Amino acid sequence: MLSIPYTIENLIASVSDTIFRVFIVQDRYQLWLTGLQNTLVIAFFALWIGLILGFLLAVLRVVHDATPRPPVWLRVLNRLAKIYISIIRGVPMVVQLMIFNFIILAASRNGVLIGILAFGFNSSAYVAEIFRAGILSVDKGQMEAGRSLGLSYAQTMRKIIMPQAIKNSIPTLGNEFITVLKETSIAGQVAIMDITRAGAVIRGLTYNPSPLIFVALIYLVMVLFLEFVVGRIERRLRRSDQR
Amino acid sequence: MINVKGLRKSFKKIEVLRGIDEEIRRGEKVVIVGPSGSGKSTFLRCLNLLETPSAGEIWFEGVDIANLRKGLDQHRQKMGMVFQHFNLFPHLTVEENITLAPITLGKATKPDACATAKRLLERIGLTDKADKYPGTLSGGQKQRVAIVRALAMEPIVMLFDEPTSALDPEMVGEVLDLIGDLANEGMTMVMVTHEMGFAKKVGNRVLFMDEGLIVEQGRPDAFFGSPRSPRLQDFLAKVL
Numbered sequence: 001m002l003s004i005p006y007t008i009e010n011l012i013a014s015v016s017d018t019i020f021r022v023f024i025v026q027d028r029y030q031l032w033l034t035g036l037q038n039t040l041v042i043a044f045f046a047l048w049i050g051l052i053l054g055f056l057l058a059v060l061r062v063v064h065d066a067t068p069r070p071p072v073w074l075r076v077l078n079r080l081a082k083i084y085i086s087i088i089r090g091v092p093m094v095v096q097l098m099i100f101n102f103i104i105l106a107a108s109r110n111g112v113l114i115g116i117l118a119f120g121f122n123s124s125a126y127v128a129e130i131f132r133a134g135i136l137s138v139d140k141g142q143m144e145a146g147r148s149l150g151l152s153y154a155q156t157m158r159k160i161i162m163p164q165a166i167k168n169s170i171p172t173l174g175n176e177f178i179t180v181l182k183e184t185s186i187a188g189q190v191a192i193m194d195i196t197r198a199g200a201v202i203r204g205l206t207y208n209p210s211p212l213i214f215v216a217l218i219y220l221v222m223v224l225f226l227e228f229v230v231g232r233i234e235r236r237l238r239r240s241d242q243r
Numbered sequence: 244m245i246n247v248k249g250l251r252k253s254f255k256k257i258e259v260l261r262g263i264d265e266e267i268r269r270g271e272k273v274v275i276v277g278p279s280g281s282g283k284s285t286f287l288r289c290l291n292l293l294e295t296p297s298a299g300e301i302w303f304e305g306v307d308i309a310n311l312r313k314g315l316d317q318h319r320q321k322m323g324m325v326f327q328h329f330n331l332f333p334h335l336t337v338e339e340n341i342t343l344a345p346i347t348l349g350k351a352t353k354p355d356a357c358a359t360a361k362r363l364l365e366r367i368g369l370t371d372k373a374d375k376y377p378g379t380l381s382g383g384q385k386q387r388v389a390i391v392r393a394l395a396m397e398p399i400v401m402l403f404d405e406p407t408s409a410l411d412p413e414m415v416g417e418v419l420d421l422i423g424d425l426a427n428e429g430m431t432m433v434m435v436t437h438e439m440g441f442a443k444k445v446g447n448r449v450l451f452m453d454e455g456l457i458v459e460q461g462r463p464d465a466f467f468g469s470p471r472s473p474r475l476q477d478f479l480a481k482v483l
Contacts, residue, residue, distance in 0.1 A: 068295070144293050145330035145389075149344035149396055150320030159347060163334045240334045240376040 021206045022214065028202055035198025036218065042115040042194065043181045043222075049120025050180065051173075054127025057081050059157075061128065062135050066153070081128070088125035094186050096122055101190035111192035115184065123180045130176060134169030135161060167237040174230030178223050185219070195219070244269045244400060244431055245290060250299035250309075252285055259285045261455035263299070267400070267433060272426045274442040274463075275435045277452035278478060283435045286452065287404050290433065291322045304399075320348065323393030327405040329385040331377035337364070337388055338373040341395045350396065363391035367421060383414030387421055394425075401425065403434035439482060443467055451475045 023029045064070050064078035088096070100118040101111075108114060138161050146156030188197030199215035245267040252260040259282045267273055275283045288294040290301060292308060292315055301309040308318050332340050341363060342356040351359065364370045367387045369380075377385055386406055393401060403422065407415045419441050426432060426445045436442060442449050442463060449466040451459045451474075459472045467483070470476045 139330070141326060141328055141330035142332065145324075145326065145332070146344075147316075148291055148293060148319060148322070148324035149393070150316050150348055151344055152316050155347055159343060160332055160334075167334065240336075241378060 018206075018208060018210050021208065022202055022211055028205070031193075031198045031201060032195070032214075035193055035195035038112055038115075038187070038193055039181075039184055039195040040222075041112055042119060042184050042187060042192070045116040046119035046123055046180055046184070047177055049116065050123025050127045050176070053121070053124035055131055057085065057124060057128035058131030058135065061132050085125045085128055088122055093119075093122055093183055094189055097186060097190055111187070111190065114190065115187045115192050115194070119180055119184055122183075123176065126176050126179075127173065130169050130172045131165065133172075134165040137168050138164045170230065170234045170237060174227065174234070177226055177230065181222060181226060182219060244271075244304065245433075246300075246302040247290070248300040248302070250286070250289060250301065251297045252282075252289060252294060253297045258297075259455055260289065260296075263455075263457055265450070265457060267431065269399075269431055270429055271431055272445055272447050273433045273450060274446035274448070275433065275450045275452060276437070276439070276442060276478075276482075277450075277458075281452040282455040283452045284404055287402050287433060287435050290402055291319055291324055293324070320344075320350070320396050321399050323390075323396060323398035323401040325386070325390050325393055325401065325403045325406045327408050329377075329382075329389045329409070331380075331385055331389055331392070333377050336374050336376055337369065337380070340377065340388060341392045344392075345395050348396075356395070359395055360391075363394060364388075367391055381414060382410045383417045386410065386414075386418045390418075390421055390425075400431040400433070403432065403436070405435050405437065407436065407438060437482070439467070439479075451478065453478070 021028075023032065060074075060077055060081050064074050067074065070078070091099075097115070097118045101114050105114050105117070142160050142164065143156055146160045147153070151159070184194055185196040187194040188200065191197075193201075195218055196215055199211035203209060203211045247263055247265045247267075250260055250263040250265075251258065261282075263286060275287065277283045285294055289296050289309075290303075292301075296309050299309060300307045303318055304321070306318065308315060311318075331337075332343065335343060338357065338360045341360040342351075342353070345351040345356040345359070346353055350356075361370065361373065364373055367390075369384060369388065372380060372384065372388075377388070380388065390401075390406075406422065407418050410418060415438070419438065422432075422434070423441070423445050434446075444463075446463050448460060449463050450457050451466070451470075451472075453474050459470065459475045460466070466475075467479065470479055
């Protein structure tokens with residue numbers, strides 16, 4: 001097919017032929033849908049795990065650093081959190097995914113679940129640092145003002161520091177979400193049928209590289225949608241910046 | 244009301260407060276002046292334990308709050324503080340800034356706290372700003388809101404940490420007027436400032452701090468009219 005010289009006519013013909021062979025023949029769209037679904041499910045739940053676990057890790061680290069003489073249990077937890085973050089950030093995602101698949105969850109046949117956990121835990125380390133930076137970026141006068149009014153540390157954190165910290169973190173978090181979504185494309189390494197792998201399978205069936213372009217477009221659309229959602233949240237939280 | 248005994252404060256190796264004994268009585272308006280780095284802000288911030296003293300006692304209402312195990316927040320509720328940089332909460336409206344602490348601490352129901360906020364805003368002529376965010380206010384307006392935010396907790400003493408130092412000159416007056424009104428109503432206050440005119444007019448007692456000690460103090464007329472220590476004479480010569 002590539003040997004045919006391209007003219008407008010046979011370009012159109014070859015595109016429609018390609019679409020037919022890539023999506024229609026043998027109900028191949030079903031494979032695409034399975035891949036898309038798995039990618040979305042993995043990314044969605046991984047984001048939530050990352051967000052919640054990352055938030056807890058960040059609070060732990062900040063509270064530890066803000067306590068003048070932290071009790072032993074807090075020191076131990078803080079040390080564990082630091083080690084956890086270092087390991088996760090220090091090991092390539094593909095390797096972590098394989099460790100989850102072949103060691104930690106070797107007994108599980110549920111590829112999607114393995115993907116959710118591997119990507120979720122990975123993201124939590126980055127989210128923890130994003131939130132921690134967000135909390136530290138709030139002017140320290142805010143804590144002093146809250147405390148001087150008689151609010152406790154926890155009350156000041158909840159009502160004054162956190163709302164500002166979260167707002168400050170949104171753009172960076174949006175970036176992290178996009179990274180996680182795209183990073184799920186390595187799920188095929190452990191035989192998870194995500195959208196990238198679906199494209200690869202069909203590439204093999206059709207002897208045609210064009211599924212790569214479709215895969216790229218699908219990721220692009222998903223990322224544009226995420227950008228849109230994050231942008232809306234950001235605008236909503238920026239109400240108080242009006243001057 | 245506040246009785247300070249042997250107060251010392253060190254940051255790392257540097258001793259900022261080197262043993263301060265001082266009593267602030269009910270209804271007094273104490274003004275603290277001194278060169279920068281003399282420890283006056285640190286002293287003020289120790290009074291409500293924003294800085295933890297390295298040694299010494301701070302008796303407030305019969306309790307040594309410098310050596311409490313817990314319950315400090317309760318005592319802080321009775322001490323209002325106003326900061327150089329206002330420290331309004333930028334994510335909350337002006338009214339929410341004022342009502343947050345009373346509501347959160349169960350001091351007032353939401354309707355009551357809002358009514359109080361309205362009354363306080365009326366007093367400073369900013370009723371129309373109730374639903375605006377602090378970012379929309381001028382410096383002088385911010386500081387006046389910060390003052391009534393502290394008043395909403397009905398403190399029995401107010402601490403002012405250079406409340407006009409971050410303001411444009413034309414806004415200093417409106418803030419000092421409000422503080423002066425509070426003083427006339429009998430509020431006990433301790434104020435760190437560079438406004439010597441205000442110290443003369445409103446203060447009952449002026450303290451001069453230098454190198455972590457209270458070097459001289461007295462009634463404003465004597466303090467400014469006939470300073471005894473050479474260091475105060477030198478300081479006044481520079482600032483007046």
